[in-house]
Amino acid sequence: MAGSTGVLPAPKGYLKRLREICDKYGILLIFDEVITGFGRLGHAFAAERYGVVPDLVTFAKGVTAGAVPMGGVVARKGIYDAFMKGPEHVIELFHGYTYSAHPLAVAASLATLDLYKQEDLFNRAKKLEPLWYDAAMSLKGTPDVLDIRCVGLTCGIDLAPRKDAPGKRGYESLEYAFHDLGMMLRAAGDTLCVSPPLIVSEAQIGEIFEKLGKVIKAIQ
Ligand SMILES: Cc1ncc(COP(=O)(O)O)c(C=O)c1O
Known part of the structure; x- marks a missing residue:
């Protein structure tokens, strides 16, 4: 569902149809799960609720229960490999942020994920x-x-x-x-x-x- 625009649920079958269209034309399907991820819709991700697997999922808020800024992206293996397995002489897509994997954010997210599990x-x-x-x-x-x-x-x-x-x-x-x-x-x-x-x-x-x-x- 679109959250920022006022809780607009996708019509029935909409996401499945999007998946089909993306597959047909070789387009990446990206789910922005910044709001919907980490249990908000009763599943780890909305993708599970609707039974549609995207190519990329972005996430933030719920990963640290909003306590510490952190965001991320989950990619299908093929996409991950395209970035991480380049020519022999380079290590990976050489890109980073000042605060990538900041220890405080990582600690907050690990603690949050533990609590999600422990308290179901x-x-x-x-x-x-x-x-x-x-x-x-x-x-x-x-x-x-x-x-x-x-x-x-x-x-x-x-x-x-x-x-x-x-x-x-x-x-x-x-x-x-x-x-x-x-x-x-x-x-x-x-x-x-x-x-x-x-x-x-x-x-x-x-x-x-x-x-x-x-x-x-x-x-x-
Ligand atoms: C659905 C959605 N996507 C993305 C964002 C922006 O996320 P971030 O500030 O973590 O980049 C927001 C922020 O409220 C959001 O609600």
């Missing part, structure tokens, strides 16, 4: 999905709510834009949520986006959507 958090996200969905849908019918979409532990709530001021209601909502209710929201235009940590409790899910209801009603 990807399955936890999967089990919480129906409860999350029901809680989100309880906002249906709230004034100014046009649409609500959930995929895994994410939710996008489209609000009616103010006349001649698209994005204003979204921005006012996140300010109100933060300053008055102590809740951090993200707004993509007039779409409120929510994605809790995978350790969110059932009570906290209730609290999140109760507060969202308050925000939407307050920002008339």
Whole structure:
């Protein structure tokens, strides 16, 4: 699903069809899993949820639980080999960043991956999905709510834009949520986006959507 643009799920069969088209024309299929990776959709990666294998996967946020900056890319073996097995006299694609494999980031990511496994958090996200969905849908019918979409532990709530001021209601909502209710929201235009940590409790899910209801009603 497209996260940054407001939780837009791919239509049924869309990703499989993309895979077929890419295979047919020799195009690399790249999944940006910066939001969807590491359990957000109840699987290690969204690729698993949708049963489609891309050629490259980019990742970031969840690899360190957002605690330390780190990003990466996973490549199919053939692509990896093309970069790493060049002519005899060179070692590999000679490219690096100042902070590549920074020890602090690597330590944070290894600790995060251990916790994901020990606490079975990807399955936890999967089990919480129906409860999350029901809680989100309880906002249906709230004034100014046009649409609500959930995929895994994410939710996008489209609000009616103010006349001649698209994005204003979204921005006012996140300010109100933060300053008055102590809740951090993200707004993509007039779409409120929510994605809790995978350790969110059932009570906290209730609290999140109760507060969202308050925000939407307050920002008339
Ligand atoms: C889906 C998606 N891709 C990529 C990025 C950018 O990632 P980074 O800042 O790790 O380069 C973001 C940032 O929010 C994102 O949401």
